[in-house]
Amino acid sequence: MKIEAVDFFYLAMPEITDEADGSQDALLVRVAGGGEVGWGECEASPLVSIAAFICPMSHGVCRPVGAAVLGQRLESPADIARIAAQVAYDSMDLLQAPHTFSGVEMALWDLLGKKTSEPVWRLLGYERCFAKQAYASQLFGDTPQQTLERARLARAAGFVAVKFGWGPIGRADPKSDREQFLAAREGLGREATLLIDAGQIWRDDVDAAAARLPDLESIQALWLEEPFNAGALSAYAALAKRSPKVKLAAGEAAHNTAMAEHMMLYGGIGFVQIDTGRIGGIGPAKAIADAAAARGITFVNHTFTSHLALSASLQPYAGLEGHRLCEYPFSPKTLALAITANHLTPNPVGEVSAPDKPGLGMDVDLSRLKPYLQAVDISVNGQSLYRTPDLIQ
């Protein structure tokens, strides 16, 4: 089939706060071809990612993403890889391109899966799809008491693994952080897996991060996530050496496979976290899952938004039995839940699996998205380059 159309739907909550909650808006992508549609989702900044699909060409290697996608043939996974390579080369000087293409690429897999009646994980070469232990991913409360209550809620909802991130961590002294850590552990009880996400707060300050290690060890945190900014490889390596018990986790910012590989090769991390909505989609994420497995590093998805994004993020490591954890958006905004009619609900032992259905196996529910739709209009010299399509076509 031919890729006939690519449409974007910018969705947002009525109010956007400065919380580090990425589920407050979304960029949904619909790809049409051969009488079928596929769905994907870009992470993040919807308006900018739309612009990168439709912008005028600047020169030969700064072309809009759309130029390498529209009209292309799509019959097999090799076609997706070919299109991805063309985007990477033709848009090498267009920085936003990988974020834009990530959602498009997901939608290409979804479309191909639907046309061939295969789940994406099978198209990726996996024979089996293993259930993953869902960890409830959420933000720290403003106070330790709030964090304690959120921990109890997650346990009451059946989660045996929970992550707390961002919020006040690193913004005051180590003692304040300790109170948050202790509250999280207290709320979870002794058995649950506890993960801590520092949200890059120490930039590249190894000592500041290391000052928290004794407390992270005492609460038996499995990992410390993103203590530093995404490029601070030597800071990661230095902290990893000082932290034999609490492993480091990072990688969500990777917008190509090289960045994730460098984090594994030079950063000393124990867990590599990949956002299929940023790294260029499912294909690059699968390449990192394979590379992680070969190195003894554990692959984990990075997902804080919809169940469409969650399904996409489960595909790349669905067949890797030993890579057990899955980030599960615990309290996303209503918008994120409205994107799909079906949801990947954890089973009684707190596990989720990539759907055993064609494509990504998620039913996008356009009728529920109308309240969130942002009407975008971009024109150059009076000529409209992009206008939000009607939701129902």
Add this chain to the structure above:
Amino acid sequence: MKIEAVDFFYLAMPEITDEADGSQDALLVRVAGGGEVGWGECEASPLVSIAAFICPMSHGVCRPVGAAVLGQRLESPADIARIAAQVAYDSMDLLQAPHTFSGVEMALWDLLGKKTSEPVWRLLGYERCFAKQAYASQLFGDTPQQTLERARLARAAGFVAVKFGWGPIGRADPKSDREQFLAAREGLGREATLLIDAGQIWRDDVDAAAARLPDLESIQALWLEEPFNAGALSAYAALAKRSPKVKLAAGEAAHNTAMAEHMMLYGGIGFVQIDTGRIGGIGPAKAIADAAAARGITFVNHTFTSHLALSASLQPYAGLEGHRLCEYPFSPKTLALAITANHLTPNPVGEVSAPDKPGLGMDVDLSRLKPYLQAVDISVNGQSLYRTPDLIQ
């Protein structure tokens, strides 16, 4: 003073071709404060970079670039660094942000220099500004004969160093490339410095690049630039080991200091090429110049557009006497030349210097830009977020 306004002017040639010629469009930035204006230029994709300045916030660390710039205090270089750090953190999930901020940051230096009556290189801490050997940077011809003629033209114009890049190189067999290389050397004569730019054509294929090394040695190329894509550090390192005579040059794609540092640390390059219009501006470029000097790697600017961008790209290493080469746009499009009323013309021995004038020392000539101005209009939900300002205000 306060940063009162930031305006963008998207400029383009009437026709944009698929040549790898980045001077076909430009995004000019004007920052106003304290009764003065400063000018900068973003590389590349004007429409997308504008969108990253004005887009609605997605969440706490995916804010528009403008949020961290407008209304800020600007009294000293430390203020520019503080604003840059805030953009880096608050827009960490907005991939295009560094390209957008690069032009803004240049304009902040220009504004600060004008207000303090100091050239930017002095604000950066340099006592002296050393002349650089300008190399005429241009594309390979479609045929060896065309390349030979371009080489002769550059020599006739007084250049003693010339770079050829992109075009047919790597697209056929090594023998075809050899003919291009020989033509370039023949046109230049034996004495001139010759540089070759492969434009990432071999992606990460070390053997394909290595197949060209004997010919590059025989024409005495000083460097081979960007044989691989920007993240292929291990391919760079492998080729560097196989190429004792022809040094590798790379770094133009770096959109933060970490990327450039990784290229120096892990890629085995001899020359690090920084585009101040991509890496986040003049401050980060200066940090890489210092790091390069400390490692015995030579810093070179990457500039293929206007003389405003050229002045900005000269500042970060103006005071480093041993870092002698300067990329000089040899045949840019008329648009690029029209951006400034004054130009950095090489002296009789082919040298250029950063101006010894306040700020960047370039006079932006708005009156000549009208034919190139692209009127952009971006709205969300009927509310205009960006509209191209009038050229003359």
